Amino acid sequence: MRHFGIEFDEVQLGLFSDTWADDIAQYDSRTVPVLVDEQLGSITDSLAILETLADFFPHMWPNRAKLRAKARSACAQMHSGFMAMRSEMPMNCSAYRRQLDISDACAADVMAVQALWQQCRDLTSEMEVPDEGFLFGEFSIADAFFAPVVIRLNAYAVSTSEPTQAYMQTMLANPAIAAWVAEGQAETVILAEDEAGH
Ligand SMILES: N[C@@H](CCC(=O)N[C@@H](CS)C(=O)NCC(=O)O)C(=O)O
Incomplete structure (x- = not known):
């Protein structure tokens, strides 16, 4: 979506956190990624997400x-x-x-x-x-x-x-x-800091 300039808001969840199950349930899913669209609702699974996006943006x-x-x-x-x-x-x-x-x-x-x-x-x-x-x-x-x-x-x-x-x-x-790789690297730092109690 980022590559194609499709606007979206990203919500980051703690995959291995204690609140994971409840957090992901809020999006009517058990796994990430999940795409939530105002009209279509919750679309879980990477292949389903990309096929749905391609309905609207066929050049993908x-x-x-x-x-x-x-x-x-x-x-x-x-x-x-x-x-x-x-x-x-x-x-x-x-x-x-x-x-x-x-x-x-x-x-x-x-x-x-x-x-x-x-x-x-x-x-x-x-x-x-x-x-x-x-x-x-x-x-x-x-x-x-x-x-x-x-x-x-x-x-x-x-x-x-x-x-x-x-x-x-x-x-x-x-x-x-x-950008995705850089964000992943930054996330590791946040987890390491959390484990150290900061
Ligand atoms: N088939 C799914 C796999 C999704 C998946 O396995 N997601 C992992 C993270 S990469 C996950 O959410 N795991 C959490 C869990 O299984 O509780 C897809 O391609 O979207």
Whole structure:
């Protein structure tokens, strides 16, 4: 939403706090993210949120049908897959190239996500659309969906291909993603201070 200039108010909840269950229940949800719209009510789940937003802002998906289909497929795969990578490499905006022992299943996920990105990039270059280095040329919902993977690959010392590194640089330089990472880093500081009793 930030990348596309869609106005919204952000409410920050303490994910691991004592009041979490009550706090999130106020938004008729059990998990974040949840989007609350005056007309539509509470929309829980990242994929549902992005599909709902795309009803109103269709340019959030690639505008060519073939790229849009591939983008939807990539998002759905991310949403329901890559479980080993998601559980063994927790998203941590403050970590950088941290050593981590990963299972074969996690290493296979890391390879598979890079292969998927390459397929997206290859299709994009075949279609000759404006290319700013994102999965489908210009930033789309697919990039928003994979931003947490980019942040994970940056956080842990896992080897990545050159095209992956180029994509990661493009993503991390995007102002909306850079702001998200910076806010995540600032949040860690707040939690650390709270634990110390300040
Ligand atoms: N499928 C959901 C997953 C959401 C999810 O797992 N959110 C986590 C934080 S990233 C959460 O709210 N966990 C709190 C809990 O499970 O109590 C989505 O993509 O929106």
